[in-house]
Amino acid sequence: MKDIDCTGKTSRAINQEIRHHIQAGETELRVQHPQARHNLGVAILQPVSLTMSGSVGYYCGGLIDGPRIEVQGSCGWGLAESMLNGVVIVNQNAGNSVAASIRGGTVVVRGSASSRAGIAMKGGTLIVQGNSGYMTGFMMQKGAIIVCGDTAEALGDSMYEGRIFVGGRIADLGNDAVMAEVTDQDQEFLATTLAQYDIAAPASFQKVVSGRRLWQFDKKDFDTWREAL
Amino acid sequence: MSERPVVRHSTTWKPETIEDIQAKADLGRYRIRGFSALRDRPLPSFDDLTFVPCTLSRIPLEGYREKCSTRTVLGTRFAKKPIEIDIPIMVTGMSYGALSYNAKVALAKAAARAGTSTTTGDGGMLAAEREHSDILIYEVLPSRYGINVHHLRQANAIELTVGQGAKPGTGGLLLESKVSDEIAELRDLPPGVDQRSPCRHPDWFGPDDMLTKIEELREATDWQVPIFVKMGASRVYDDVKLAAKAGADVVVVDGMEGGTGASPDILLDHTGIPTLAAVSEARVALEECGLYGTVQLIIAGGIHSGTAAAKALALGADAVYMGTAALIALNCNKPLYVDDYQAIGAEPYACHHCHTGRCPVGITTQDPELMKRLDIDAGAERVGNFFNAATLEIQMLARSCGKSDVHALEPEDLRALTLESSMIAGIPLVGTNVVFGGGPGWKPSSER
Numbered sequence: 210m211k212d213i214d215c216t217g218k219t220s221r222a223i224n225q226e227i228r229h230h231i232q233a234g235e236t237e238l239r240v241q242h243p244q245a246r247h248n249l250g251v252a253i254l255q256p257v258s259l260t261m262s263g264s265v266g267y268y269c270g271g272l273i274d275g276p277r278i279e280v281q282g283s284c285g286w287g288l289a290e291s292m293l294n295g296v297v298i299v300n301q302n303a304g305n306s307v308a309a310s311i312r313g314g315t316v317v318v319r320g321s322a323s324s325r326a327g328i329a330m331k332g333g334t335l336i337v338q339g340n341s342g343y344m345t346g347f348m349m350q351k352g353a354i355i356v357c358g359d360t361a362e363a364l365g366d367s368m369y370e371g372r373i374f375v376g377g378r379i380a381d382l383g384n385d386a387v388m389a390e391v392t393d394q395d396q397e398f399l400a401t402t403l404a405q406y407d408i409a410a411p412a413s414f415q416k417v418v419s420g421r422r423l424w425q426f427d428k429k430d431f432d433t434w435r436e437a438l
Numbered sequence: 439m440s441e442r443p444v445v446r447h448s449t450t451w452k453p454e455t456i457e458d459i460q461a462k463a464d465l466g467r468y469r470i471r472g473f474s475a476l477r478d479r480p481l482p483s484f485d486d487l488t489f490v491p492c493t494l495s496r497i498p499l500e501g502y503r504e505k506c507s508t509r510t511v512l513g514t515r516f517a518k519k520p521i522e523i524d525i526p527i528m529v530t531g532m533s534y535g536a537l538s539y540n541a542k543v544a545l546a547k548a549a550a551r552a553g554t555s556t557t558t559g560d561g562g563m564l565a566a567e568r569e570h571s572d573i574l575i576y577e578v579l580p581s582r583y584g585i586n587v588h589h590l591r592q593a594n595a596i597e598l599t600v601g602q603g604a605k606p607g608t609g610g611l612l613l614e615s616k617v618s619d620e621i622a623e624l625r626d627l628p629p630g631v632d633q634r635s636p637c638r639h640p641d642w643f644g645p646d647d648m649l650t651k652i653e654e655l656r657e658a659t660d661w662q663v664p665i666f667v668k669m670g671a672s673r674v675y676d677d678v679k680l681a682a683k684a685g686a687d688v689v690v691v692d693g694m695e696g697g698t699g700a701s702p703d704i705l706l707d708h709t710g711i712p713t714l715a716a717v718s719e720a721r722v723a724l725e726e727c728g729l730y731g732t733v734q735l736i737i738a739g740g741i742h743s744g745t746a747a748a749k750a751l752a753l754g755a756d757a758v759y760m761g762t763a764a765l766i767a768l769n770c771n772k773p774l775y776v777d778d779y780q781a782i783g784a785e786p787y788a789c790h791h792c793h794t795g796r797c798p799v800g801i802t803t804q805d806p807e808l809m810k811r812l813d814i815d816a817g818a819e820r821v822g823n824f825f826n827a828a829t830l831e832i833q834m835l836a837r838s839c840g841k842s843d844v845h846a847l848e849p850e851d852l853r854a855l856t857l858e859s860s861m862i863a864g865i866p867l868v869g870t871n872v873v874f875g876g877g878p879g880w881k882p883s884s885e886r
């Protein structure tokens with residue numbers, strides 16, 4: 210385990226240190242005192258393990274492919290955005306747009322997530338152990354979002370595809386988001402995925418998918434399209 | 439013989455207006471189409487300006503012996519490796535999806551041949567595009583379709599797109615017929631949907647967030663390559679300042695004439711400001727921040743010739759993007775396959791039907807049969823030739839104005855042919871030596 214102390218350093222210098230250690234063959238790194246700096250651990254492309262011993266700012270673990278990153282505090286906007294593969298875990302709460310546009314991998318928020326969690330997801334899995342905010346899963350394209358707690362308004366608004374599971378209360382569904390039956394396959398997926406991160410599953414889940422009415426314009430369905438176009 | 443009645447058209451209820459109402463009465467939504475603005479009232483444009491070459495007060499350069507450099511360097515502010523291109527004309531971002539594979543690869547080859555760059559688009563990078571281009575700019579758009587860190591890191595510059603001139607303030611569109619199985623897979627979408635993209639980036643909103651986003655892109659590319667910020671021309675004077683202050687190396691401003699594969703037609707015709715006004719505002723904005731020359735300016739939107747490009751350079755651009763002009767060099771709107779133009783409701787020279795996916799000349803289609811009509815190498819040669827011709831035009835104008843570098847063209851080399859363009863560009867009206875106005879914050883050169 211290699212320690213990197215952020216005190217007095219810019220994000221750029223810290224990231225350079227991280228890369229330097231990875232190049233030198235280190236596979237476990239601990240970043241100490243991150244103090245909510247932005248852009249830590251961006252674009253890491255190796256299967257290394259990185260621990261952020263504190264809270265991080267925007268875009269931590271953005272544009273990564275392969276690493277496992279654990280944030281021991283909370284995170285700002287866009288955690289793990291556009292990730293191709295890897296695991297990013299935040300032990301407390303996540304700011305807006307956690308897991309934005311990820312194409313693979315898993316993001317776990319052990320606390321609650323703010324608005325637009327899982328926005329434009331193109332694959333992968335987002336797990337929120339607490340509650341999640343307004344417009345969770347907005348324009349989601351693929352993948353799965355699991356929220357063990359409650360979700361705020363406009364859940365799954367304008368989603369193309371993908372599955373959203375909610376253990377608690379759904380304040381309100383977004384445009385063209387519809388309830389669906391939780392299948393046996395879904396149950397198995399939920400059980401194994403949550404078990405992997407030692408998350409106790411809620412008593413039951415509701416499932417939300419795309420109603421597919423926004424897939425093609427339909428002039429007879431003006432009420433829907435007035436909201437969407 | 440009875441007299442023929444006089445046909446009198448209303449100027450309010452023109453045939454186009456009547457047709458528009460009836461089309462919408464059928465469609466039940468706004469109309470969507472490709473190409474560019476189709477207004478019947480002309481926009482103020484570079485055509486309203488003329489060069490005033492050397493006579494006695496200045497001495498021209500001799501074409502045969504005296505060199506006129508066209509070398510263009512972009513991204514000198516923060517990037518370790520600025521882009522160096524041979525000419526001040528670049529291929530703009532047009533998505534694989536809007537364009538066919540053949541068109542994308544032809545443009546990449548043409549750019550390499552002409553010593554310039556090409557740009558990806560809304561849908562990610564095509565491997566063949568990287569392979570055949572020397573300098574590739576990778577767009578990061580609100581939709582993030584096809585976003586891939588490995589592709590991003592192979593690029594020579596990153597373009598963070600806020601919007602485009604054809605549809606500022608709104609997201610991309612790709613209609614059903616173009617969302618083929620392959621395009622759907624690349625964009626992680628269900629095949630055959632009418633794809634609507636978001637207008638905002640998923641993970642940032644305003645200029646303060648953008649600053650952090652730009653820093654993220656720099657970290658992801660190790661501060662090696664320039665970061666461009668592209669916007670549709672709207673409140674250019676303010677927006678360019680915000681982009682420059684947020685740390686862009688290069689600002690791209692796309693005027694309301696800017697082309698598209700599919701946009702709502704009202705946005706094409708009734709939103710944004712013309713490219714002439716956009717370049718004028720952008721220059722003043724950069725000057726006022728003290729960043730003119732430090733942050734480079736690329737201008738796009740209706741640049742159809744070396745002449746238009748030269749005027750854009752004289753007004754303050756470092757380079758121009760060409761989209762539609764490059765497609766036209768590939769044969770867009772050429773009278774070939776005339777029946778197929780008519781089948782989609784178009785005519786050669788009056789086609790704006792890219793949104794149908796049935797492009798008669800194989801450029802804006804995903805249909806394998808139509809695509810075959812565009813031969814990649816022949817197309818690349820035509821676009822390369824056109825870029826060479828446009829470069830010669832810029833050089834000729836620069837030499838005639840006594841400039842040994844096309845980037846030395848300046849507002850003083852121009853005169854305005856109309857009051858309107860004099861006011862917009864801050865250029866004296868011909869025959870007067872008087873500047874009638876000028877953009878926001880404009881000052882006469884003596885006071886700058």
Ligand SMILES: Cc1cc2nc3c(=O)[nH]c(=O)nc-3n(C[C@H](O)[C@H](O)[C@H](O)COP(=O)(O)O)c2cc1C
Pocket residue numbers: 473474530531532533536537558559560561577599601602603668692695696697698699738739740741759760761762763792802
């Ligand atoms: C067929 C087509 C597809 C386009 N696709 C994109 C795109 O994917 N992303 C983007 O930022 N702009 C796109 N544009 C806009 C161009 O990048 C550029 O801003 C515009 O074409 C410039 O105007 P011009 O066509 O008059 O040269 C597209 C334009 C055309 C014509």
Ligand code: SF4
Pocket residue numbers: 472473765769770771772789790791792793796797798799800801802
């Ligand atoms: S010819 Fe093709 S590229 Fe040109 S306007 Fe028509 S459909 Fe679009």
